[in-house]
Amino acid sequence: METMGKHLIGDPEARIKYIAERAATVEVKFAVPPLKYYRSGVEMIRMANTYRVEGDLEAAYFLYHKFLTIFLEKINKHPQYNTIKAKDKADNQKLLRETLPVVEQLKAQLKAKFKLEAIKYIEEEKERLKNDKEKPAEFEKKCTVQLPDDLDKLSEDKKGLRDIIVPTKIIREFLTLAYVNTVSNKETCGILAGKLQLNRLTITHLLIPKQSGSSDSCLTHNEEEIFDYQDQHDLITLGWIHTHPTQTAFLSSVDLHTHCAYQLMMSEAIAIVCAPKYDETGYFMLTDHGLNFIARCRESGFHPHPNEKTLYTHAQHCKFESTAEIEVIDLRAK
Numbered sequence: 001m002e003t004m005g006k007h008l009i010g011d012p013e014a015r016i017k018y019i020a021e022r023a024a025t026v027e028v029k030f031a032v033p034p035l036k037y038y039r040s041g042v043e044m045i046r047m048a049n050t051y052r053v054e055g056d057l058e059a060a061y062f063l064y065h066k067f068l069t070i071f072l073e074k075i076n077k078h079p080q081y082n083t084i085k086a087k088d089k090a091d092n093q094k095l096l097r098e099t100l101p102v103v104e105q106l107k108a109q110l111k112a113k114f115k116l117e118a119i120k121y122i123e124e125e126k127e128r129l130k131n132d133k134e135k136p137a138e139f140e141k142k143c144t145v146q147l148p149d150d151l152d153k154l155s156e157d158k159k160g161l162r163d164i165i166v167p168t169k170i171i172r173e174f175l176t177l178a179y180v181n182t183v184s185n186k187e188t189c190g191i192l193a194g195k196l197q198l199n200r201l202t203i204t205h206l207l208i209p210k211q212s213g214s215s216d217s218c219l220t221h222n223e224e225e226i227f228d229y230q231d232q233h234d235l236i237t238l239g240w241i242h243t244h245p246t247q248t249a250f251l252s253s254v255d256l257h258t259h260c261a262y263q264l265m266m267s268e269a270i271a272i273v274c275a276p277k278y279d280e281t282g283y284f285m286l287t288d289h290g291l292n293f294i295a296r297c298r299e300s301g302f303h304p305h306p307n308e309k310t311l312y313t314h315a316q317h318c319k320f321e322s323t324a325e326i327e328v329i330d331l332r333a334k
Contacts, residue, residue, distance in 0.1 A: 009117070009118060009121050010118040010121065010122055011118070012110070012111045012114030012115050012118060013111070015110075015114050016061075016107060016110055016111060016114065019058060019061055019062050019065065019110075020061075020065050022062065023062050023063075023065035023066040023069055024065065024069050026066050026069055026070060026074070027074075028070060028074040028075055028077065028078055029264050029295050030078060030079055030080075031260065031261075031264075031294075031295045031296070031297075031298075032260075032261050032264050032265070032295075033080060033083075033261070034075060034078045034080050034081055034083065034084050035083075035084060035088070036261055036265060037070060037071075037075055037078070037265075038075075038084060038088050038091075038092055039227060039237075039265075040237075040265040040266070041067055041070060041071060041092060041095065042095070042231070043230075043236040043237060043265075043266075044063050044066060044067045045063075045064075045067060045095060045099065046196075046234055046236055047063055047196045047236060048060045048063035048064045048067070050195075050196045050197070051063065051196075051199075052102075052106070054197075054198065056199065057106060057109055057110050057113065058110065059199070060106060061103070061106045061107070061110055064099055064102060064103045064106065065103065067095075067099060068096070068099065068100070068103065071092055071096055072096065161267060161268050161317040162199055162200060162201055162268055162317070163200045163201065163317055163318075163319045164200075164201045164202075164203065164238060164239075164268050164270060164315070164317055164318055164319065165194075165200060165201065165202040165203060165319050165320075165321055165324060166203055166270075166272075166283070166318050166319065166320050166321070166324075167203060167320075167321055167322075167324035167325060167326040168320050168321065168322045168324075169322075169324070169325070169326050170192075170203065170206055170241070170272075170326045171272075171274060171281055173206060173326060173328050174188075174190060174206060174241055174243075174274060174328075175243070175274055175276055177208065177328065177330060178243050178274075181213055181243070181245070182243055182245045182276055185215045185245045185246060186213035186214060186215065186218075186245065187213040187214065187215070187216065187217060187218040187242055187243050187244065187245060188208075188211070188213060188218060188242065188243045189208075189209075189211060189213070189218040189220065189240060189241065189242035189243075190206050190207060190208045190209075190240065190241045190242070191206075191207040191208075191209065191226055191237060191239075191240055191241075192205075192206065192207075192237070192238045192239040192240060192241055192270070192272070193205040193206075193207055193230055193235040193236065193237055193238060194235060194236065194238050195234075195235070195236070196236060201236075201238055201268055202324070203238055203324075203326065204235070204325070204326065204327060205233070205235055205326070205327045205328075205329060206241070206326055206327070206328045206329070207226050207229060207230075207329050207331065208328070208329065208330040208331060208332055209221065209222065209223060209225065209226050209331055209332070210222045210225070210331060210332050211332065215245065215246065216247075216252065216254075216302070217254060218242055222331075225331050226331070229329060229331070236266075237262065237265070237266065237269070238266070238268070238269060238270065239259075239262055239269040239270040239271055239272065240258070240259070240262060240269075240271055240272070241271075241272040241273075241274065242255075242271075242272075242273060242274070243273075243274045243275070243276065244273055244274070244275045244277075245276070245277065246277055247275060247277075247278075248275050248278050248280055249273040249274065249275040249278070249280040249281055249282035250273065250282065251271060251273065251282075251284050251311075251312050252302065253299075253302050253303050253304065253305055253308070254301065254302055255271065255273070256286065256290070256294050256305070256308075256311055256312065257294055257297070257300075258271075259271040259284070259285070259286060259312075260286060260291060260294040260295055263285060263286050263291055264291070264295065268285075268317060269285070270283055270284065270285055270315045270318060271283075271284045271285065272284075282314070283314060283315045283318045284312050284313065284314060284315060285312065285313060285314075285315040286311060286312050286313075287310065287311060287312060287313050289310060289311065290310065290311030290312050290313075293305070293311060294311065
């Protein structure tokens with residue numbers, strides 16, 4: 001848990017400013033294509049809307065501010081910014097116009113909420129002071145406190161990952177539809193998509209895009225079909241899954257670069273690797289060191305990385321549910 005500065009809990013404005021400042025630290029990584037940021041922006045708003053409906057106003061306010069920071073201040077500095085289609089930019093502008101008044105309304109709600117919390121806190125401290133016969137100076141010291149630790153979940157960093165619910169059925173379903181490719185020594189890949197509910201991420205859909213595979217790679221095509229389906233069903237991207245037809249379950253150098261883009265968009269994103277020949281399945285994510293290293297790496301194709309085993313680890317935030325359903329959408333035949 002990173003150390004947070006101290007703030008007066010009796011200062012609602014300071015608490016609101018703290019959330020906004022945390023959101024403003026988001027970086028636009030040039031290693032990630034700008035289109036992925038535009039897709040992630042749509043999903044960011046979906047998550048913020050969910051938090052707002054569920055009453056987690058701080059989390060919603062953080063995500064809305066993160067969205068505004070990326071698309072009002074930072075995305076235009078991306079070297080590939082001019083590759084974004086006019087329609088994507090127009091859709092994003094519409095989302096920005098809709099978000100701005102929502103943020104102002106949320107700010108007013110948070111200010112009122114924090115004021116009530118400040119009043120309650122000060123009254124409790126006064127009562128404690130009276131009962132304990134503390135000195136006024138000690139009371140003033142008590143009024144300066146750290147913000148609640150649970151605010152750190154708003155940073156979505158790997159020290160406070162939300163659980164990601166993985167239906168155990170997904171592996172059987174995926175290996176079944178990948179079978180023809182597997183016996184032909186071709187990789188198969190899919191997108192993990194789902195929902196946010198009560199601060200838990202649940203994989204509900206396995207989306208199989210049009211693709212071409214080889215013995216050690218898989219290239220997706222017509223990704224707009226995936227985007228359209230997710231838009232129609234309000235799904236957020238939670239990671240990806242692919243097979244290693246003849247190898248064990250690990251992340252290759254190409255896999256590391258592929259997953260980097262997912263994890264930069266969402267800290268909880270996972271990479272599932274199925275190795276049917278060895279009856280292995282790995283649930284992986286990049287380490288802090290790995291994420292920073294791969295984001296800076298400019299190599300392409302298969303290439304060695306120093307200390308590659310330190311770049312990724314098992315995704316400990318995965319929670320497996322045998323009764324959870326998974327819907328498979330195979331777009332290859334469409």
